[in-house]
Amino acid sequence: MSRIGKSPITIPEGVTVDLKDGVVTVKGKLGELSQEVTDIEVSIEDGVISFERTSEKKDQKGKHGLYRALINNMIEGVSNGYTLSLELVGVGYRASSQGQKLDLALGFSHNIILDLAPEVKVETVSEKGKNPIVKLTSHDKQLVGQVAAKIRSFRRPEPYKGKGIKFVGEELRRKAGKSA
Numbered sequence: 639m640s641r642i643g644k645s646p647i648t649i650p651e652g653v654t655v656d657l658k659d660g661v662v663t664v665k666g667k668l669g670e671l672s673q674e675v676t677d678i679e680v681s682i683e684d685g686v687i688s689f690e691r692t693s694e695k696k697d698q699k700g701k702h703g704l705y706r707a708l709i710n711n712m713i714e715g716v717s718n719g720y721t722l723s724l725e726l727v728g729v730g731y732r733a734s735s736q737g738q739k740l741d742l743a744l745g746f747s748h749n750i751i752l753d754l755a756p757e758v759k760v761e762t763v764s765e766k767g768k769n770p771i772v773k774l775t776s777h778d779k780q781l782v783g784q785v786a787a788k789i790r791s792f793r794r795p796e797p798y799k800g801k802g803i804k805f806v807g808e809e810l811r812r813k814a815g816k817s818a
Contacts, residue, residue, distance in 0.1 A: 643702030647687040647710050650717050655682055655709075662709055666716025668777040669757070673712060675705050715777040722786045723806040724772045727795065731803075733762045733770045740772065744793045744803075758785050771806065 649655055653666045657680055663672040677698050679690040689706045691698045714720075726733055732743040740760050742750040754760055757778055763771040772789065776782040786805070795802035797813040804810060 641703075643689050643691070643706045645706070647706065647713060649682075649685045649687065649713065653713055653717050655687060655713070657682055662712075664709070664712040664716050666713075666777070668716050668719050671712040671716060671778060673705070673708050675709075677701055678705050680705070680709075711779045715779055719775060719777050720779045720782050721773060721775045722782055724774070724786060724789055724803050725806050726770045726772070726793075726803055728793070728801040731770060731793075731801075732764065733772050734764075735760045735762045735772075740789070742789070742792065750792055752789065754785060755781060757781055 653664065656663045656665075660676060661672055661674050662680060663670065677692070678701055679692060681688050681690070687709065689702060691702045726742075726744070728745065730743065730745060734741045738754045738756060738758075738760070740752045740754060740762075742752065744750060757776050758781060759775045761773040761775070763773065774782050774786055774789075776785075790803045790805070793802040795804045795808075795810050797811055798815055800810055800812065
């Protein structure tokens with residue numbers, strides 16, 4: 639039995655969860671998300687969501703915990719939201735935002751201009767003497783993670799000097815340079 643899948647989810651105040659034709663829709667103060675659920679029985683009773691599987695097949699065992707985690711992330715997202723912060727480490731690396739456009743100067747011949755989805759809010763923080771920080775905020779955990787991974791892929795942190803785009807608080811594996 640999946641330990642994650644069998645634990646129920648309590649619905650917080652201000653969040654409504656609807657189940658119609660195998661699609662779970664979650665509405666909250668920050669937005670609305672929906673997820674299709676297959677092969678798993680979902681029941682909503684007295685503000686508690688529980689998940690049961692109909693057989694012991696391997697794919698159903700995998701989906702049991704998966705759907706519980708996805709719906710829990712949806713409930714967390716529409717009530718509190720998710721924030722990811724990226725740090726630009728390197729001389730001359732800059733970031734600025736105008737609305738939903740993120741302008742990154744990462745040492746290439748041209749700046750990278752990225753149009754973001756309307757669900758993702760972007761904020762850039764540039765203080766003198768510190769590395770620029772890009773903060774991404776959204777109610778959709780999957781979307782904010784995908785956008786952060788896309789931004790990070792423009793300049794991955796390299797292991798010798800640590801230059802590149804990294805998550806705030808991320809520990810990088812550093813290598814020793816050549817020895818004389």
